Amino acid sequence: MSNIFLSLEPKILWNHFYRLTQIPRPSGREEAVRSYVADFARRFGLERLVDEAGNVIVRKPATVGMEARQGVILQAHLDMVPQKNAGTAHDFTKDPIAAVIDGEWVHARGTTLGADNGIGVAAALAVLESGDLRHGPLEALFTVNEEAGMSGALGLKPGLLRGNILLNLDSEDEGELFIGCAGGREATMRFSYSETPVPSGYSGVEIRVSGLRGGHSGMDINLGRGNANKIMNRFLQMGRERHGLLLESIDGGSLRNAIPRESAALVVVPFAQKAAFLDELQALASAIGIELAETDPELRVEAADAALPASVIDDAVAQRLFEAVAASPNGVYRMSEAMAGLVETSNNLARVHSDGYTVSVECLLRSASEEGMQELVDSVARVAERAGTEIVFEQGYPGWKPNPESPILKCMTEVYRNRFGKTPEIRAVHAGLECGIIGAAYPQLDMISFGPTIRHPHSPDEKVEWASVQKFWEFLASTLEEVPAP
The missing domain is CATH 3.30.70.360 (Alpha-Beta Plaits)
Incomplete structure (x- = not known):
């Protein structure tokens, strides 16, 4: 299958998303996509490790002159929800996703697309690959099995992560910053x-x-x-x-x-x-x-x-x-x-x-x-x-209590306002983000969740607005440049 995303920007992000659509990755079957991330890190000479839960952590040093900035963790999950329409012949353990660009949207033929959370994974990989972005010390945390119990986040041990700001790339409304979520x-x-x-x-x-x-x-x-x-x-x-x-x-x-x-x-x-x-x-x-x-x-x-x-x-x-x-x-x-x-x-x-x-x-x-x-x-x-x-x-997982006084919230609100001329909406979400679980293991983290516009996740009608992906990328890049020193 040819890369249908060649006309979309940013190319570095969409190229990674295309590759993800070619890798079967339903929850609990993340072996191939985990290898893809580890091979990517090896190819670019980045520090990498796989923890006991199967999560992948990749580290990238700060760009020159940004070493004193606070460390940022980019976080996304590797798995996707395997849903298809009745009559659609698709094996999520073997078959690639057949993506389609339809006007302003990208969707799949009769199945979930995997934009949740493939766009977040692709964005983190693009940041790690890019030589043009300015940023402080970076970590990327790629968790497993988020969609079927969050066992990756639940299995994350204290002491592995070094940063003190976590940007969760798993929200679905561009222009909104999420500061809380429900437990489940x-x-x-x-x-x-x-x-x-x-x-x-x-x-x-x-x-x-x-x-x-x-x-x-x-x-x-x-x-x-x-x-x-x-x-x-x-x-x-x-x-x-x-x-x-x-x-x-x-x-x-x-x-x-x-x-x-x-x-x-x-x-x-x-x-x-x-x-x-x-x-x-x-x-x-x-x-x-x-x-x-x-x-x-x-x-x-x-x-x-x-x-x-x-x-x-x-x-x-x-x-x-x-x-x-x-x-x-x-x-x-x-x-x-x-x-x-x-x-x-x-x-x-x-x-x-x-x-x-x-x-x-x-x-x-x-x-x-x-x-x-x-x-x-x-x-x-x-x-x-x-x-x-x-x-x-079952034991369940904790929610994430909103902090309206969060320093990274104030920083990102100002960045968005300066970049796009309007103030982002501040929201909490009635869904299980991994922020609550990770925050319980790392209580010092200052966290925000954001992403592009995705509609109908977890169903074969799932689609992502491609223009919002470019805006999401620009916001992410600008935020990394403006993260302050401690």
Whole structure:
């Protein structure tokens, strides 16, 4: 595949991003991209190390005359979210991303693009490569597995980093400086079941929900988009209560940090009830389509004949499952009182899937406050208790408390104003940035997160505005030149 980015500026950044699109790098499979970064550092004679968690740290000395400036850490994550449209043939462990320039935007054909956080990685590599930029002592921290649990940041040991300013290159709105983020915690309910034979007189039906927009479960959670698991559950509850539906298997959603776009279920219904069930399913699908007409106009609900399975999930377990999914909070739980328009607490009912022995219901809880997180934990735990099933909460990761008096915030605000003639917006984000985790291990760090304009991350609609990438680069370069001495 030829480099389609040759016409875009800055060429040094886009060249690295192109190379990243050619390297498969889903979360947990960062071996090849880690080697790319290490080989790059070796080629340019830069100090490099790989820590116990698999993160890569690269160091570059200050340019002449800038040795007394504060040390800056450029931080980005190597992995990307592997999401594709139904019908798109793509293996994220082997295939390169097929990027397209479409007007003002760069996107991929039917898959996530990996601009989150490939643009940040490319920017850090471009700074390390450039011989034209003026800067103090630099480190680049490339973390792993950010999208699937932040294990790279969580595994970062104190004492490895030398700088006292961290620039996280993983935000998605050019012209905005982020100074805080939400913490997150994973929860999993498990319904163990035994299979029972299918009674006589039943017919197999496969139900599919697709076409939803999905998106980032932090950045997009306030947009009211449909959740495929919640929608599917409405069909299953209706079918069970009114038409004797029994569940054979279910597979909805894919990743905890992506709003679920698709769900599929294999069910059986009494043959005498099949026509009435299908009619009511379509009527309910039409009603849901009207509910989501603004947010998810491409919603599709399909029901087709399927081979009759030999067995189904015990009906008493299925009933408890349906009731738990219906009762689970999903979407915005509370808005922030401190910052207008900011979500404080939310839950993403991300995944519902069976494996022949257990149905798992996986959620990602987010909150900017410890109190809000605990309240949501208690709410989800009560759902599991009423359903009579076990629930496991993972340890989670901390949020990042805003510091409006941050010295690097003041510096970057002035740099942006002088460079572009306007004041950047100061914001916090309802998503899990690695700043909170890294800041817990390195409490002396003064941190800012910023980036170009990226839309619909974590979905196949992901795209980056190429002009904003050039502006982001100019801002980064100007900031490095203006970082003051201690």
